[in-house]
Amino acid sequence: MKFETLPQEFLQAREIIERLQEAGFEAYFVGGSVRDALLGRTIHDVDIATSAYPAEVKSIFSRTIDVGIEHGTVLVLTKSGDYEVTTFRTESTYTDFRRPDHVDFVRELREDLKRRDFTINALACNLSGEIIDLFDGLLDLKKRQIRAVGEARARFNEDALRIMRALRFSATLGFEIEAATAVAMADRAPLLTKISIERIFIELDKLLLADGWQAALRQLTESGAWRYLPDFEAVSVAKISADFRFENSAQAWAWLSLQLTQLNLRKWKLSNAQIKAIEKIHAAYKLENYQLSDVYQLGLHACTLADALKKAQNSPVSRSKPAALDRQLQIHAPSELAIKGADLIVLGFEPGPKLGQLLKKIEHKIVMNTLKNTKKEILDYVKTQG
Ligand code: ATP
Ligand code: MG
Numbered sequence: 001m002k003f004e005t006l007p008q009e010f011l012q013a014r015e016i017i018e019r020l021q022e023a024g025f026e027a028y029f030v031g032g033s034v035r036d037a038l039l040g041r042t043i044h045d046v047d048i049a050t051s052a053y054p055a056e057v058k059s060i061f062s063r064t065i066d067v068g069i070e071h072g073t074v075l076v077l078t079k080s081g082d083y084e085v086t087t088f089r090t091e092s093t094y095t096d097f098r099r100p101d102h103v104d105f106v107r108e109l110r111e112d113l114k115r116r117d118f119t120i121n122a123l124a125c126n127l128s129g130e131i132i133d134l135f136d137g138l139l140d141l142k143k144r145q146i147r148a149v150g151e152a153r154a155r156f157n158e159d160a161l162r163i164m165r166a167l168r169f170s171a172t173l174g175f176e177i178e179a180a181t182a183v184a185m186a187d188r189a190p191l192l193t194k195i196s197i198e199r200i201f202i203e204l205d206k207l208l209l210a211d212g213w214q215a216a217l218r219q220l221t222e223s224g225a226w227r228y229l230p231d232f233e234a235v236s237v238a239k240i241s242a243d244f245r246f247e248n249s250a251q252a253w254a255w256l257s258l259q260l261t262q263l264n265l266r267k268w269k270l271s272n273a274q275i276k277a278i279e280k281i282h283a284a285y286k287l288e289n290y291q292l293s294d295v296y297q298l299g300l301h302a303c304t305l306a307d308a309l310k311k312a313q314n315s316p317v318s319r320s321k322p323a324a325l326d327r328q329l330q331i332h333a334p335s336e337l338a339i340k341g342a343d344l345i346v347l348g349f350e351p352g353p354k355l356g357q358l359l360k361k362i363e364h365k366i367v368m369n370t371l372k373n374t375k376k377e378i379l380d381y382v383k384t385q386g
Contacts, residue, residue, distance in 0.1 A: 001038075001131040001138050002129050002130045003037070003130075003131075004129065006125075006127075007037045009033065009037075009046050010029055010033070010037070010046060012046075012080040012081055013046050013078075013080070013081065015078060016048055016076055016085065017048065017127050018127070019060055019061065020048075020052055020085075021127075025051045025056065026050060026051040026109060027048055027050040027052070027085075028049050028109060028125060028126055029046060029048060029124065029125040030049040030112075030113075030123070030125075031047045031121055032044075032047070032121060033045060033047060034123040034124065034125045035123060035137075035141070038123070038131070038138070038141055039173070046081075047083075047086065048083055048084065048085045049086050049088055050086070050087060050088065051087070051088055051107045051108075051109070052085075052087065053072075053087055054066075054069050054073075054074050057076070057085050057087070058074055061077075061078075063076070063077040064076050065077065071086070071089070071103055072088075072089050073085070073086045073087075074086075088105065088106050088107065088111060089103045089106060089112060089115070090103065090104050090111050090112070091103050091158070092104060109124060109132065113132075113134050114134075114135075114149060114150065116149055117148065117166075118140075118147060118162075118165075118169065119135040119137035119140045119148075119149055120137045120140050120146065120147075120173075120175075121169075122134070122135050122137050122149050123137045135150075143176075144173070144174070144175045145175055146170055146173075146175050147177075147178035148162070148181045148184065153184040153188060155184075156184050156185060156191065157188055160192050160194060160195050161195050161200070163185045163188065163223075163225055164192070164195075164199075164203035164204060164207075164225075165203055166185060167207055167220055167223075168203045168204075168206050168207045168210070168216070170216050170219060171206070171211070171212040171213050171216035172206065172207075172210040172211070173212070174212045174215075185223050185225065186222075186223045186224050189223060189225040189227070190228055191228075192225060192228035192229065193228050197230065197267065197268055198269055200229065201268055201269070204229075205249050205252070208246055208249070208252035208253075208256070209245075209246055209248075209249060213246070214237040214242065218237065220235070221234040221235065221236075230264070230267045230268065231260055232260060232263075233260055233262070235256070235260065236259070239313050240312050240313050241313070241314070244312035247308065250274065250277035250278050250280075250281055250305070251308070251309065253270075253274075253278045254278045254281035254305070254306070255309055257278060257282050258282060258285060258309075265278060265279075277302070280299060280302035281302045281305045281306050282306075284298045284302050284305075284307075285306040285309055285310065287319070288319070289319045290303060290319050290325055292325050292328060292329060292368055293364070293367050295322050295325040295329065296329055296331075296367045300322055300323060303322035304322060304323070307322065328369060329367065330366050330367075330369065330372070330373040331363075331367065334359075334363055337363060337366065338374050338375045338378055339375055339378045341355055341356075341359055343375075344358070344359075344382065347379075347382075358382070358385060362378055362382075365381070366378075
């Protein structure tokens with residue numbers, strides 16, 4: 001297999017490979033970009049693998065950044081873009097089932113491709129557009145299947161995150177997981193408890209946002225791997241319309257939190273901002289109806305995302321339209337109040353909890369449209385409050 005012309009994204013980076021070759025090293029495009037180019041999908045990161053050691057890479061290019069030098073990765077800055085250039089490497093003895101104890105830099109492409117997770121991710125491409133396919137990745141691309149490089153059980157033993165990655169690629173590419181690979185996934189799934197929750201989150205999040213998320217969740221259930229994810233149950237996608245796709249991560253996790261009664265987002269190490277966004281959609285979903293104050297507190301977007309979930313699950317949305325309520329709101333945040341605490345202090349109010357309560361009351365009345373958000377109206381109201 002050969003590209004007649006290299007994809008544009010590769011052409012832009014050709015200078016890097018040329019320079020490495022002129023210095024006597026081998027260099028190739030590798031990994032996800034080769035896979036995506038062959039599938040005609042959008043290419044995001046063009047990764048380059050080379051026989052040059054990191055110090056050698058740095059001596060060849062004038063502008064580089066050490067982004068992961070202990071793993072052999074140097075970021076090379078060029079006029080046409082920044083590219084990660086990684087030395088061919090092997091990874092040895094995963095005693096903790098998480099990360100390789102150390103990586104060894106090697107001079108052979110084969111060794112580097114051998115340590116990669118799936119055959120479709122173990123393809124390399126040279127400057128002439130020829131595909132180097134040592135593990136029948138091209139055949140698997142054609143069969144639209146995900147298959148481990150080498151012995152599947154051993155590969156998941158080395159790094160159980162690959163179980164989540166297999167499910168994630170099945171969701172993003174719409175591929176099947178090859179039978180022996182699927183058996184090994186189910187067998188090695190208990191090792192997922194050794195993997196950091198942040199890394200699992202990244203894969204599950206990508207899975208949920210992909211076109212094929214429902215099929216992938218069914219496979220998560222079938223493989224039994226869900227048992228080794230914190231707070232998980234076997235998630236059913238039976239009730240949600242088959243073509244529904246999540247608009248963003250918060251909506252996906254809100255849906256998940258509605259399925260998994262035990263789900264504790266702190267355990268999944270999400271940020272406060274992420275948790276807040278998810279909880280708002282969850283709360284909006286649970287409401288019988290929207291009041292002005294709900295739309296004010298949760299925000300229009302959270303309400304719309306919750307309504308989309310309801311609709312996708314065919315539960316009748318007989319609630320007021322949040323957009324209509326949102327248009328009636330005079331303010332969308334406390335900062336938009338026509339009066340500040342300081343204004344009231346100038347008028348002789350004592351700073352303290354009482355003043356805070358008064359401001360809250362003003363805010364509520366303005367949200368409920370029983371008070372106008374102008375300095376004059378608010379001051380008139382304040383005078384009636386003693
Ligand atoms: P994406 O399009 O999502 O970036 P990708 O294939 O580029 O997909 P990355 O996670 O960016 O995936 O990894 C780049 C490459 O590194 C993969 O294609 C694969 O060859 C290799 N790789 C990444 N993670 C692992 C892993 N856990 N085990 C083995 N190889 C891996
Ligand atoms: Mg990538």
